[in-house]
Amino acid sequence: MSKTKKFKTQSQKLLHLMTHSIYTQKEIFLRELISNASDAIDKRHFLSLTDTSIPATDYEIWLEPNNEKRTLTIRDNGIGFTEDELVDNLGTIAQSGSKAFQEKLEKEDINIIGQFGVGFYSAFMVAHKVEVRTKSPYSDTGYLWSSIGESSYQIDPIEKKEIGTEITLYLNEDDTDNEEDYSTFLDDYTLRRLVKKYSDYVRYPIKMKVVVKEDKKEKTEIQTLNQMTPIWKRSKSELKDEDLNEFYKHQFNDYEDPLLTIHTKVEGSLTYTALLFIPKKVPYDFYSEKYEKGLQLYSKSVFIQDKNKDLLPDYFKFVKGLVDSADISLNISREMLQQNQQVKRIASNIEKKIKSELEKLLENDRAKYVEFYDAYRLTLKYGVYDMYGMNKEKLQDLIMFKTSSSDDYITLKEYVERKPEAQKAIYYATGKNKAAIMNLPQMDLVKEKGYEVLFLTDEIDEFMIQILNTYEDTPFKSLQQGEADFIDEEKKESLKAQEKENKDVLKAMKNALKDKVKDVKLSARLSDSPVCLVSGEGLSLEMEKVLKQMPNAQDVKAERILEINPNHPLFKAINDRFEKDPSTIDRYASILYHQALLAEGLPIEDSTEFSKYLVDLMVDSNKN
Numbered sequence: 001m002s003k004t005k006k007f008k009t010q011s012q013k014l015l016h017l018m019t020h021s022i023y024t025q026k027e028i029f030l031r032e033l034i035s036n037a038s039d040a041i042d043k044r045h046f047l048s049l050t051d052t053s054i055p056a057t058d059y060e061i062w063l064e065p066n067n068e069k070r071t072l073t074i075r076d077n078g079i080g081f082t083e084d085e086l087v088d089n090l091g092t093i094a095q096s097g098s099k100a101f102q103e104k105l106e107k108e109d110i111n112i113i114g115q116f117g118v119g120f121y122s123a124f125m126v127a128h129k130v131e132v133r134t135k136s137p138y139s140d141t142g143y144l145w146s147s148i149g150e151s152s153y154q155i156d157p158i159e160k161k162e163i164g165t166e167i168t169l170y171l172n173e174d175d176t177d178n179e180e181d182y183s184t185f186l187d188d189y190t191l192r193r194l195v196k197k198y199s200d201y202v203r204y205p206i207k208m209k210v211v212v213k214e215d216k217k218e219k220t221e222i223q224t225l226n227q228m229t230p231i232w233k234r235s236k237s238e239l240k241d242e243d244l245n246e247f248y249k250h251q252f253n254d255y256e257d258p259l260l261t262i263h264t265k266v267e268g269s270l271t272y273t274a275l276l277f278i279p280k281k282v283p284y285d286f287y288s289e290k291y292e293k294g295l296q297l298y299s300k301s302v303f304i305q306d307k308n309k310d311l312l313p314d315y316f317k318f319v320k321g322l323v324d325s326a327d328i329s330l331n332i333s334r335e336m337l338q339q340n341q342q343v344k345r346i347a348s349n350i351e352k353k354i355k356s357e358l359e360k361l362l363e364n365d366r367a368k369y370v371e372f373y374d375a376y377r378l379t380l381k382y383g384v385y386d387m388y389g390m391n392k393e394k395l396q397d398l399i400m401f402k403t404s405s406s407d408d409y410i411t412l413k414e415y416v417e418r419k420p421e422a423q424k425a426i427y428y429a430t431g432k433n434k435a436a437i438m439n440l441p442q443m444d445l446v447k448e449k450g451y452e453v454l455f456l457t458d459e460i461d462e463f464m465i466q467i468l469n470t471y472e473d474t475p476f477k478s479l480q481q482g483e484a485d486f487i488d489e490e491k492k493e494s495l496k497a498q499e500k501e502n503k504d505v506l507k508a509m510k511n512a513l514k515d516k517v518k519d520v521k522l523s524a525r526l527s528d529s530p531v532c533l534v535s536g537e538g539l540s541l542e543m544e545k546v547l548k549q550m551p552n553a554q555d556v557k558a559e560r561i562l563e564i565n566p567n568h569p570l571f572k573a574i575n576d577r578f579e580k581d582p583s584t585i586d587r588y589a590s591i592l593y594h595q596a597l598l599a600e601g602l603p604i605e606d607s608t609e610f611s612k613y614l615v616d617l618m619v620d621s622n623k624n
């Protein structure tokens, strides 16, 4: 029984683009269909290893041009489609690659088609009608899917014995006005050239019957058009960057060259080849739950698994690529793979390799490393923090910060190397951005002393620093937490004297703020600012902010200490008022506290109280 169905809206849009494509590189349809055929054979082969109902066979892809009918057929003996799969896979854009492409298309122009894996629908760039004859080992009958690339397609049951898929393209008429010559897709020479260009490394033979002349007689001969050597098996010297870039873009659905390519062959007690890439742009779903890390796994060039998670640690989850190892048996089940010692050893080697390549990049090409770091720094930082800092030593030298001394990033190593001998700690301050941090009252004295301060502007930063605790024995020290440790003795002494002198007013303020702060003290770290808020050791004010934004926010609160600048005229003013009328201290204390909160970028805790006191004060000042 014949069924007519509508394409999903997204697919209709993409199809429309394909049928009306003015894009010149229409030839890429062949690459797409051959690559689908090769994937389908991979699937069948893999399933046949564990499922005896699926027979193994000699796997092949055939190109069958027919000049009379103006059709080109691409035939494979891969896994085929069931009826449901035809609907799911050809009636809708299900694949992430095509989806990403669609999103891109909406923003950019059509010229990116050639760089992107757009898949099956690209057939409609060259054909006005497409027929798919297919048989899956999971269904008793075969099916014919057909469409003229408009809003609907049809599915009919057909007789088909062999498992696999045959895609027939009814090529467009040549358009002499536009010099578009679709009939070339029927000639041997062009097909051979295109296979060489795009599909040479496909692992299964791509075959074609070719008529050759021998002693003036014509005879038909079967030719294999591809070399079948996977790109990663070719020698490095023979490979051009371009080849690797093209391979990456096609295999991993990107439209830009990778930022970094790592091609490594290891031989010895463990033998494998790895071809790894870091995408230039963060993949669109990278920070979503949907993103799956992993590397493709091959055994002797035969595909085993698409995203093997065990081959990549979470903190390098941005790496894409593949591993091919003869040490991994083809017949291994996925559960067994997880326990597999070889996989573990390869994973550990790959991790070291990625790390050392990144370190090399940091050393030899800073600009490129910065590009990488800007894209993926959160993943690295989370890696330092995760698992109670288990991997911090591995990752700490890949982390960089902007600082108060320059707009460039520096590493912790560079910070420690260039700090003055006498400086005992690595100073840092947390805030929204550079300007916010530079304006913090706590920066007053540090600026005076000329210390370099790391800017912590990502939410994860302070959590990471607390886990790091020290960098090669130099401790980290927050400017917004605990005691300032760079105050000289003389100043400390004079502060002590001042605290004694102002005992009563400090005590009164502390009392006024007893629900809000742990302590009120005179500060040695301020010069221009009247007050600042610091936190005790442990949880900082910034961390409090971050934790409160979390979905299941707990009621966390950092310990607050209000520090007052004894040399600021404001302190003298408060003192004078206090002597005349001690009851005014509540207002001053509250306003000072709230002002310090604001300077930290924290919200006013009690806005009614704050504005009432402020008004009182203004009225008062008018009285005197």
Ligand code: ADP
Binding pocket: 036, 037, 040, 076, 078, 079, 080, 081, 089, 090, 095, 097, 098, 117, 118, 119, 120, 121, 165
């Ligand atoms: P993609 O190749 O990016 O997955 P396509 O639109 O090219 O997207 O194909 C959609 C799906 O249809 C594929 O994921 C695959 O499941 C299936 N498919 C395509 N070609 C074949 C084929 N020759 N044999 C079996 N399944 C195929």
